[in-house]
Amino acid sequence: MLTSAFYFIAFVTIFFAIMVVVSKNPIHSVLYLVLTFFCISANYIFMLDATFVGMVNVIVYAGAIMVLFLYVLMMMNLNAIAEQKRSVLFKISAAVTGGMLLLVLVAALKDANLQIQGSALEAEQRIGSIKVLGYVLYSKYQLPFEVASILFLVAMIGAVVLGKKDNSTKTIGIEPVK
Amino acid sequence: MNEALLLMKPELIVTVIIFILLILHVARENSSPAYLLNLINGLLFINFLCGFFFNREGTLFGDMYVTNGLIVLEKNILNLGMLLISLQATDWLKKKDFIVEFYVLLLTTLLGMFFMLSSNNLLMFYLGLELSSIPLAALANFELEKRKSSEAAMKFIMSSAFSSGLLLFGISMLYGTTGTLNFAQLAMLIDGNPLQLFSFILLLAGFGFKISAVPFHLWTADVYEGSPVAVTSYLSVISKGAILFVMASVLFTVFKPLVETWYNMLYLLAVLTMIIGNLFAIRQQNLKRFLAFSSIAQVGFILIGMSGSSQEATASVIYFVLIYVFSNLGAFGVIALVSAQTGKEEIDDYKGFYLSNPMLALVMTLSLFSLAGIPPTAGFFGKFFLLMAGAGKGNFVLITIAALNMVISLYYYLRIVKVMFMEKNETPMEKLQISLFPRISLLTCMAGIILIGFTTLLYDYIFSLSTSF
Amino acid sequence: MSEVPLHHILFVSTALFFIGMYGFFTRRNMITMLMAIELMLNSVNINFIAFNKYLFPEKMDGIFFTIFIIAIAAAEAAVAIAIIINLYRSHKSIDVEEASEMKY
Numbered sequence: 001m002l003t004s005a006f007y008f009i010a011f012v013t014i015f016f017a018i019m020v021v022v023s024k025n026p027i028h029s030v031l032y033l034v035l036t037f038f039c040i041s042a043n044y045i046f047m048l049d050a051t052f053v054g055m056v057n058v059i060v061y062a063g064a065i066m067v068l069f070l071y072v073l074m075m076m077n078l079n080a081i082a083e084q085k086r087s088v089l090f091k092i093s094a095a096v097t098g099g100m101l102l103l104v105l106v107a108a109l110k111d112a113n114l115q116i117q118g119s120a121l122e123a124e125q126r127i128g129s130i131k132v133l134g135y136v137l138y139s140k141y142q143l144p145f146e147v148a149s150i151l152f153l154v155a156m157i158g159a160v161v162l163g164k165k166d167n168s169t170k171t172i173g174i175e176p177v178k
Numbered sequence: 179m180n181e182a183l184l185l186m187k188p189e190l191i192v193t194v195i196i197f198i199l200l201i202l203h204v205a206r207e208n209s210s211p212a213y214l215l216n217l218i219n220g221l222l223f224i225n226f227l228c229g230f231f232f233n234r235e236g237t238l239f240g241d242m243y244v245t246n247g248l249i250v251l252e253k254n255i256l257n258l259g260m261l262l263i264s265l266q267a268t269d270w271l272k273k274k275d276f277i278v279e280f281y282v283l284l285l286t287t288l289l290g291m292f293f294m295l296s297s298n299n300l301l302m303f304y305l306g307l308e309l310s311s312i313p314l315a316a317l318a319n320f321e322l323e324k325r326k327s328s329e330a331a332m333k334f335i336m337s338s339a340f341s342s343g344l345l346l347f348g349i350s351m352l353y354g355t356t357g358t359l360n361f362a363q364l365a366m367l368i369d370g371n372p373l374q375l376f377s378f379i380l381l382l383a384g385f386g387f388k389i390s391a392v393p394f395h396l397w398t399a400d401v402y403e404g405s406p407v408a409v410t411s412y413l414s415v416i417s418k419g420a421i422l423f424v425m426a427s428v429l430f431t432v433f434k435p436l437v438e439t440w441y442n443m444l445y446l447l448a449v450l451t452m453i454i455g456n457l458f459a460i461r462q463q464n465l466k467r468f469l470a471f472s473s474i475a476q477v478g479f480i481l482i483g484m485s486g487s488s489q490e491a492t493a494s495v496i497y498f499v500l501i502y503v504f505s506n507l508g509a510f511g512v513i514a515l516v517s518a519q520t521g522k523e524e525i526d527d528y529k530g531f532y533l534s535n536p537m538l539a540l541v542m543t544l545s546l547f548s549l550a551g552i553p554p555t556a557g558f559f560g561k562f563f564l565l566m567a568g569a570g571k572g573n574f575v576l577i578t579i580a581a582l583n584m585v586i587s588l589y590y591y592l593r594i595v596k597v598m599f600m601e602k603n604e605t606p607m608e609k610l611q612i613s614l615f616p617r618i619s620l621l622t623c624m625a626g627i628i629l630i631g632f633t634t635l636l637y638d639y640i641f642s643l644s645t646s647f
Numbered sequence: 648m649s650e651v652p653l654h655h656i657l658f659v660s661t662a663l664f665f666i667g668m669y670g671f672f673t674r675r676n677m678i679t680m681l682m683a684i685e686l687m688l689n690s691v692n693i694n695f696i697a698f699n700k701y702l703f704p705e706k707m708d709g710i711f712f713t714i715f716i717i718a719i720a721a722a723e724a725a726v727a728i729a730i731i732i733n734l735y736r737s738h739k740s741i742d743v744e745e746a747s748e749m750k751y
Contacts, residue, residue: 006651010659017663017686026679033682042691047651048700054715057692060717065685065724069678072728076735086673094672099666105661108372109654133710141711143239147293147305148718150193153310154286155722158316159729161279177720301712309717312726319730328734329746335727336680336743340671343687346716347664350694355656357703359712 006047013039029068037062052130184234185245188253189296191228193290195221196282203278211272218281219268219615222261229254237298241360244298248643252295252423252496259416259503260288265619266511267408269518280320283313284412291420295427300349300359303424304342307388311338314417318405330404337387337397340596345384352517361431369436378436382443388421391447391481392454395474399458400629402470407517410466411510419499422480426495430488444485445576452478452583460590465513465525468594469506472549475587476502477604478528482580486567493641494567498560500636501548504626505557508545511620512538519610525594528602535610539598541620548627551584556630563637650676656697663690677731681724688720 016036020029037057044054137145182188198221202209232435235246260359264281272279290309299302315338319331353359355374356367368374386394402410433440462468483494515538517523532539561584569577612620630636670683692713698699699709735741 003651006655010655013659014662014666017666020686021666021674021679026676029679029682033685036686037689040693043656043693043723044696047656048696050696050700050710050713053692053696053710053717056714056717057689060721061685061689065721068724068728069682071676072732076724076741086675091673094669098669098672101668102661102665105376106658108376109657133707136707137711137714140240141242141301143242144301144305144711144715145304147290147309148715150286150289151305151309151719153724154283154309154313155726157279158283158313159725161276161283162316162319162322162726162729162733164276164322300714301708304712305715305719308723312719312723315730316726319733322733323737325737326718328730328737331730332677332734332743332746335723335730336677336684339681339684339723339727340687343664343684343691346688346691347694349712350691350698351694353709353712354698354702357698357706359708362666 002046006043009039009043009047013043026073027070030066030073033069034062034066037066052133179433179623181234181236182238184232185236185238186243187232187234188250188257189228189292191225192292195225196285196289199278199282199285211277211527215271215615216270216507217265218277219261221256222264226254226257226261229257234481241362242302243293243296245296248492248496248562248640249295251643252420253292253638255496255500255503256288256291256416256420259314259419259507260284260412262503262507262511262619262622263411263416265615266411266507266514266559268615269515269613270406270408271317273518274320276320280317283317283382286313287311287317287412287417291416294420294424296363297424300352300361300364303428304346304349307340307345307421310417310420311342311388312629314338314409314413316492317412318401318404320409324404326404327406328404330401333397333404334401341384341394342362344380344387347595348377348380348384351380352602358414361428364432368433370436370439375436375439378433378440379443382447382495385421385425385428386447389418389425389477390474391477392450392474392571395451395454399467399470400475400521402473403464403467407466407510407514410469411507411514414469414510415503415506418473419503422477422484422495422499426484426492427482430492434488441482441485441571444481445573448478448481448485448576449579451475451481452580456583456586456590459587460593463525465523465528468590469513470523472587472590473506475583476549478583479561479580482568482576483564484567484575485576486570489641489644490563490567490570492644493637494560494563496640496644497637498564501556501560501626501630504623504630505545505548505555508541508620508623509549511616512542512545515610515612516607520607522607525597527607528594528598529601530606531598538610538612541624542598543595544624544627546591550588552588554631556627559631559634577623649742653697653701656701657694658699660690660693663687663693675742677734677743678728680743681727681731685720685724688716694732 013036016039017030019032020036023029023032041054041057044050044057199218213499229250233250237244271280274280290306294306294310295302297306301539315331315335318334319328321327351373352364353369356364358364358367383394390398402414405413429440452475455471455478459468459471459475479496480498483498484491486494513523544555548555551557551561565577565580667683667686667690670686671680674680674683681734695713703709717737731741734746738745
């Protein structure tokens with residue numbers, strides 16, 4: 001049952017992902033991407049036992065980042081302007097190059113000797129538990145946690161600075177738009 | 179506890195400076211720019227001095243953080259470059275509103291590089307890399323009203339996000355085949371199966387983007403041209419230097435088992451990078467863009483050094499980056515002065531530069547000579563050691579190509595010198611005021627270029643430290 | 648549950664990665680390009696989680712790497728959006744081909 005569900009979800013994920021990159025209207029792209037993220041989260045929660053990551057994925061990606069994108073797109077009112085397309089030749093060459101890389105990787109995956117290390121049994125209870133995750137995050141992963149928090153602070157400062165208007169260069173003025 | 183504080187000293191000092199600036203900004207909103215700049219440069223000088231005392235070796239946080247003599251030296255080089263750039267940028271920053279924000283962003287990238295250098299784990303490496311590249315994108319957009327500046331920032335963040343995507347995919351494959359993120363354990367578990375080769379290629383592509391090796395260099399020239407001069411010099415010296423240090427340590431520790439494989443890849447990258455960088459540098463009209471391509475060509479030489487055997491390679495790369503800090507910042511210091519006071523950045527604007535500003539023209543000439551590798555400047559010795567390290571493997575085709583490229587690079591560096599000294603200009607540049615801070619910075623660069631050329635003690639010192647690798 | 652072979656999950660993630668790559672190269676709208684990058688990052692996340700669950704269940708390195716990737720992707724997207732808005736103010740467009748002030 002779950003196995004067939006996996007194949008269904010996998011198929012839907014790839015379909016939505018393709019729709020993200022081919023749909024003409026950027027708003028549609030965002031909505032398809034939200035659907036893709038939901039499918040991926042379902043995959044995490046039901047197939048891969050990573051409940052916490054699945055929830056975070058929904059909250060952060062589908063909830064925060066995608067809403068930000070949607071907000072910006074609507075604020076700029078870009079859905080009115082049809083995006084210009086690259087030439088067909090360019091697309092075909094991109095697809096062929098990407099496809100060849102994909103083939104190489106899939107071949108490498110098949111050859112790779114991926115074996116289970118450690119016991120899967122005890123881990124199943126541990127892996128998704130938020131309690132264990134929290135404990136490890138604040139002990140073993142303390143330093144990365146601090147570094148990530150500095151990164152957030154600075155990303156916020158950077159975004160705020162970019163949003164401000166610089167008063168000092170007013171004498172030079174805004175360069176005219178072509 | 180005390181030991182732990184001393185171990186993490188460089189990171190802690192930078193963090194403290196960041197928070198001093200933030201608190202100062204909130205507490206005293208109307209401090210004058212001159213006061214702020216004096217304070218910040220003073221703090222950076224203290225930071226640089228502190229790098230020489232109380233250095234410890236050891237690890238912290240499990241395997242997350244490691245430091246030793248070599249890493250401390252690398253951090254000191256970055257601190258020195260940071261101080262020089264900050265001194266050079268004073269003229270430009272005086273007219274800006276967001277001085278504190280500028281320094282907070284800049285220092286965080288430095289902090290990210292420190293964590294990246296000290297990382298012993300792929301997770302810390304990735305976090306350090308992102309911490310050092312995301313704020314830089316905001317910095318590239320610091321001339322908010324300029325179209326070129328936001329274009330540069332956009333190109334930078336897009337290419338850096340794409341390259342970290344590649345890097346991460348490589349890391350995930352590496353994790354899948356070995357089950358660890360620790361550098362030392364990875365080195366033992368890598369056996370060269372196809373998936374690991376693929377992940378290595380993705381990692382190399384990620385590194386290639388960050389150090390702008392051909393064919394991953396396309397963003398470089400636009401970003402360098404569009405960003406403010408201070409950010410351009412930071413990108414070309416500090417950012418590139420840090421990534422080169424880390425690349426050397428990743429190649430020689432993690433991918434040691436694959437050395438036969440990556441030697442050929444580095445060979446190809448080095449040759450392509452030198453040739454393409456040189457050919458495009460010849461035809462540039464904008465001085466920053468010209469230095470962008472010249473720095474691409476320099477990366478080609480550095481990659482030759484890196485292809486040598488581990489000890490020589492590490493020592494020669496670090497030695498060259500130290501010299502590169504002095505020579506490139508000498509050139510960028512002059513450009514920063516000219517750009518801040520006149521707004522001119524084209525090569526043609528520098529016609530007759532010698533007649534109006536003889537000292538600056540001399541500084542520029544000496545820096546370009548050092549970049550070109552003309553004896554007796556330090557640049558000659560830097561290139562010499564790089565080529566020696568590369569020749570250690572007995573690949574003389576590579577060395578011949580490098581020597582030919584040095585001749586080509588002579589042509590375009592000398593072209594700038596000729597423009598400054600020989601050509602007439604109807605509207606010559608006025609005499610520029612050189613205030614104290616840029617003067618100190620330029621004098622330090624000149625001293626570095628001349629003095630390092632006459633002593634080999636420094637190289638021996640770096641070489642002895644490299645054994646700990 | 649573990650009847651699904653690891654290779655099949657990895658195939659899905661790899662396909663997502665290359666769809667993202669294709670989108671990054673062929674789209675000209677900067678926001679769509681960013682979305683393509685998010686797709687690539689998500690495929691990496693699937694890789695990490697799958698490897699962690701199937702191969703190395705006793706350690707949680709993969710899960711934590713994923714959490715940090717998600718966090719950093721958010722920060723990166725915020726800065727990138729700020730830059731794009733700034734670009735839109737001056738260029739009145741978010742087409743990458745319009746951002747061509749500088750040429751060789």
